[in-house]
Amino acid sequence: MTAVAELARPTVTGLTGTTSLLRLAARRDRVLVPVSALGLAGFVAMSAQATFALFPDLRSAQASMAPTLANPALVAMYGPISSLGIDSIATFKSVLLGGVFLALLAYVVVRRHTRTEEESGRFELLGAGVVGRRAALTAAVLLGTLAVLLTVVLTVALSIAVGLDAAGSIALGVSWLVIGLSWVGVTAVAAQLTSSTRGTAAWSLGALAIAFLLRAVGDTAAGDSPGRFLSWLSPLGWGVKVSPFGDNRYWLVVLGLALYSVLVALAFSLLERRDLGSGVLPSRAGRDRGTMGTAGALTRRLARGTLVGWGVAYVVLGLALGSIAGSVETFVGSPEVADMLRAMGGDAGSITDIYFATELHFAAVGASALAIALVTRMHTEETTTRAEAVLATPVRRARWALGHVGLAVLASAGVVLVGAVVAGLVHGADAGDVGGAVGRLVGAALSTLPAVWVALAAAMLLYGALPRLTGLAWAALIVFLLLGEFGDLLDLPEWLVDLSPFAHLPALPGGAFEWTPLVALTVVAAVVGGAGIAALRRRDIG
Amino acid sequence: MTSAIQVHDLRKTFGRTVALDGLDLDVASGEIHGFLGPNGAGKSTTIRILLGLLRADSGSATLLGGDPWRDVESLHRRLAYVPGDVALWPNLTGGEVIDVLARLRGGVDERRRASMIERFDLDPTKKGRSYSKGNRQKVALVAALSSDVELLLLDEPTSGLDPLMEAVFREVVREFRKAGGTVLLSSHILSEVEQLCDRVSIIREGRNVESGTLTQLRHLSRTTVRATLGDPVDAAQLSTLPGVADVVVTGEHVTCTVGSDDLGRLLEVLGAHRITALTSAPPTLEELFMEQYRTTSAATS
Numbered sequence: 001m002t003a004v005a006e007l008a009r010p011t012v013t014g015l016t017g018t019t020s021l022l023r024l025a026a027r028r029d030r031v032l033v034p035v036s037a038l039g040l041a042g043f044v045a046m047s048a049q050a051t052f053a054l055f056p057d058l059r060s061a062q063a064s065m066a067p068t069l070a071n072p073a074l075v076a077m078y079g080p081i082s083s084l085g086i087d088s089i090a091t092f093k094s095v096l097l098g099g100v101f102l103a104l105l106a107y108v109v110v111r112r113h114t115r116t117e118e119e120s121g122r123f124e125l126l127g128a129g130v131v132g133r134r135a136a137l138t139a140a141v142l143l144g145t146l147a148v149l150l151t152v153v154l155t156v157a158l159s160i161a162v163g164l165d166a167a168g169s170i171a172l173g174v175s176w177l178v179i180g181l182s183w184v185g186v187t188a189v190a191a192q193l194t195s196s197t198r199g200t201a202a203w204s205l206g207a208l209a210i211a212f213l214l215r216a217v218g219d220t221a222a223g224d225s226p227g228r229f230l231s232w233l234s235p236l237g238w239g240v241k242v243s244p245f246g247d248n249r250y251w252l253v254v255l256g257l258a259l260y261s262v263l264v265a266l267a268f269s270l271l272e273r274r275d276l277g278s279g280v281l282p283s284r285a286g287r288d289r290g291t292m293g294t295a296g297a298l299t300r301r302l303a304r305g306t307l308v309g310w311g312v313a314y315v316v317l318g319l320a321l322g323s324i325a326g327s328v329e330t331f332v333g334s335p336e337v338a339d340m341l342r343a344m345g346g347d348a349g350s351i352t353d354i355y356f357a358t359e360l361h362f363a364a365v366g367a368s369a370l371a372i373a374l375v376t377r378m379h380t381e382e383t384t385t386r387a388e389a390v391l392a393t394p395v396r397r398a399r400w401a402l403g404h405v406g407l408a409v410l411a412s413a414g415v416v417l418v419g420a421v422v423a424g425l426v427h428g429a430d431a432g433d434v435g436g437a438v439g440r441l442v443g444a445a446l447s448t449l450p451a452v453w454v455a456l457a458a459a460m461l462l463y464g465a466l467p468r469l470t471g472l473a474w475a476a477l478i479v480f481l482l483l484g485e486f487g488d489l490l491d492l493p494e495w496l497v498d499l500s501p502f503a504h505l506p507a508l509p510g511g512a513f514e515w516t517p518l519v520a521l522t523v524v525a526a527v528v529g530g531a532g533i534a535a536l537r538r539r540d541i542g
Numbered sequence: 543m544t545s546a547i548q549v550h551d552l553r554k555t556f557g558r559t560v561a562l563d564g565l566d567l568d569v570a571s572g573e574i575h576g577f578l579g580p581n582g583a584g585k586s587t588t589i590r591i592l593l594g595l596l597r598a599d600s601g602s603a604t605l606l607g608g609d610p611w612r613d614v615e616s617l618h619r620r621l622a623y624v625p626g627d628v629a630l631w632p633n634l635t636g637g638e639v640i641d642v643l644a645r646l647r648g649g650v651d652e653r654r655r656a657s658m659i660e661r662f663d664l665d666p667t668k669k670g671r672s673y674s675k676g677n678r679q680k681v682a683l684v685a686a687l688s689s690d691v692e693l694l695l696l697d698e699p700t701s702g703l704d705p706l707m708e709a710v711f712r713e714v715v716r717e718f719r720k721a722g723g724t725v726l727l728s729s730h731i732l733s734e735v736e737q738l739c740d741r742v743s744i745i746r747e748g749r750n751v752e753s754g755t756l757t758q759l760r761h762l763s764r765t766t767v768r769a770t771l772g773d774p775v776d777a778a779q780l781s782t783l784p785g786v787a788d789v790v791v792t793g794e795h796v797t798c799t800v801g802s803d804d805l806g807r808l809l810e811v812l813g814a815h816r817i818t819a820l821t822s823a824p825p826t827l828e829e830l831f832m833e834q835y836r837t838t839s840a841a842t843s
Contacts, residue, residue: 198632285668285669288637288666288667289637290639290641290642290645292638293646297642298642301634305633386631389682391594392622393646394614394615394616394619395618395646396614396615541590
């Protein structure tokens with residue numbers, strides 16, 4: 001009788017086994033979580049220290065930074081500066097960027113232990129044991145929350161340790177807590193809505209992109225415009241509005257906790273409404289016949305959803321870039337500032353040009369992410385043994401790989417061009433020269449592509465030669481991005497900064513066009529990518 | 543008789559693990575060849591080398607007269623492969639997968655596609671992620687059988703199929719052979735192999751242990767004889783007969799095993815004791831298989 005009672009009880013809470021699942025999950029993430037937390041905390045501390053070293057006295061910092069920090073291009077990327085104190089300047093770039101990385105960490109942790117597990121069927125193995133219905137989601141949410149808390153505590157501690165103001169450091173922690181917890185909740189819900197890992201990724205990363213754009217538009221809107229309200233619709237906006245080292249609005253933590261509670265509760269109520277392995281959104285019946293007849297057609301078809309998503313994202317990005325451009329000149333009126341920005345951007349032309357050149361380079365980094373995602377799909381195909389099914393037909397490996405590489409080349413060029421054309425149309429309509437604006441931006445966008453190809457080729461080489469390390473392609477892209485962002489600030493040696501292909505791009509529009517670096521990047525990409533395909537042809541598959 | 547597959551002294555290691563350790567395999571054109579061995583014996587590795595997915599460290603493999611590593615394009619037009627654990631693209635329907643794989647192989651045989659979908663009772667409009675394991679297996683089987691090929695490489699193709707579908711599978715494979723096709727069927731469902739295969743190869747730890755027709759293999763093995771006798775027989779007397787072993791006498795019942803060459807002598811002796819009932823069972827494939835493993839593991843240890 002007692003045995004029956006003990007067996008019956010767990011079904012009431014559905015939480016039986018949560019601790020063992022949590023321990024298992026924590027064990028699987030024992031490297032990822034601590035390393036990411038330390039990395040993010042270190043990133044704040046190191047860039048703060050570097051800023052202190054760069055500006056020994058506050059006045060020089062204010063004089064040189066203040067106008068730059070008001071530049072809408074920078075506000076769109078990093079949010080408005082909290083104050084003109086040295087602490088605020090020292091953390092200007094890390095608050096929002098670090099918050100986004102923390103949101104990504106929360107997303108990765110929660111997704112890994114919910115939808116990914118379920119899709120791979122490993123859950124059934126566990127679910128058949130004594131594990132309650134809610135245990136897995138509870139364990140994933142707890143681990144995600146712990147990862148966020150660990151990062152926040154480490155960051156606050158390290159910030160205070162390197163000499164940042166204690167009250168502001170705690171506010172920075174609050175800002176990240178709001179952002180991190182929000183994406184624990186967003187991912188928990190996304191994992192219930194869709195029945196695939198990729199669907200979960202689309203929902204939670206899509207939400208992140210939308211949140212970023214909402215606050216970018218809101219933060220750059222003119223002071224009295226109703227558009228400023230948009231930032232309040234975005235958890236990333238809340239994180240910025242905490243204003244660490246400025247107003248230190250601790251109370252905003254309430255918004256973060258409220259959203260977190262609502263989303264987690266929603267995730268659990270969705271969990272009650274669905275079967276294991278499925279999502280709330282139903283999987284519909286499809287066509288009984290296919291039209292694809294080549295490996296390339298199959299590759300394109302499998303990437304369709306991704307391509308549409310990125311296309312839409314870049315249209316929105318182009319709209320945002322183009323509409324912000326109009327206010328750039330008014331923000332930065334004085335000729336001294338213009339001179340300084342010109343000095344920063346090399347021999348570039350107008351302030352608007354410098355703005356577009358900076359943003360197009362970011363757009364190119366984004367397009368590289370798309371290219372890497374499309375190339376590394378081959379790795380997913382191989383590890384799931386789906387590649388085998390294709391390679392057991394007369395399709396040669398080189399051809400299969402070229403299909404993926406070709407699609408990545410076209411798609412990354414496509415999104416950058418879409419972004420440039422849209423931005424050009426919007427800005428051109430504003431400035432009264434649509435043709436000119438579109439032409440200049442398209443030309444500038446084209447000039448960024450060789451750097452994208454190098455990132456793409458690096459992914460191909462990793463997959464071809466060292467398939468187990470394919471994921472390093474992402475690490476490489478993040479390093480390229482950080483080198484470009486922080487190379488000067490951290491005073492890194494030039495050869496190190498030059499490792500990034502994006503460091504060699506001419507500053508267009510406005511700057512001088514140079515063939516040499518572009519041709520060199522293209523040659524490097526061709527050689528590296530070719531080596532990757534050659535390596536793939538020689539190795540074992542699977 | 544020509545060979546569809548000829549493998550000689552094939553070796554393949556993964557790191558420190560030796561997957562194939564001098565494997566020989568000979569599959570004649572037009573036969574269904576059973577490829578037996580426990581998990582980890584090297585069956586899948588062999589098939590993946592034959593598909594040109596893996597490169598052998600040494601030894602030779604010839605497939606339909608070509609080199610499986612180099613002649614990928616021409617060879618793969620003439621063969622189809624079904625793995626034991628089929629992974630489908632989650633957002634493509636079964637019908638789309640069947641069509642793209644068959645087209646990549648050179649074209650869809652519409653009549654056969656329709657008939658296979660009907661016989662395997664497959665719903666081709668479902669998305670890959672919503673198929674059960676058995677249904678994923680059916681998608682791969684229909685895809686393989688919907689194009690015009692001469693060789694089927696099947697790696698435990700019926701895992702997950704229900705008994706009805708297993709029967710359909712056996713029928714379909716027999717028809718394929720009747721039409722002149724060759725089949726390499728890796729399996730550890732011994733009854734399936736016993737019913738389907740013309741010849742079998744048994745491998746263990748990457749090496750060939752035995753191959754031949756079932757009759758040949760049986761010949762090498764021992765027959766179990768059970769008899770009920772009118773006049774009791776002395777167990778010791780029976781044991782002295784050449785080729786007889788495992789003698790158990792309980793009252794009028796006697797059980798023993800005997801090599802096929804010595805069966806006649808044994809029956810003569812038993813006949814003298816007034817046989818009232820007699821069964822003589824040739825070894826099943828399962829017994830053969832177990833015996834091969836017992837003897838080789840005894841030899842290796």
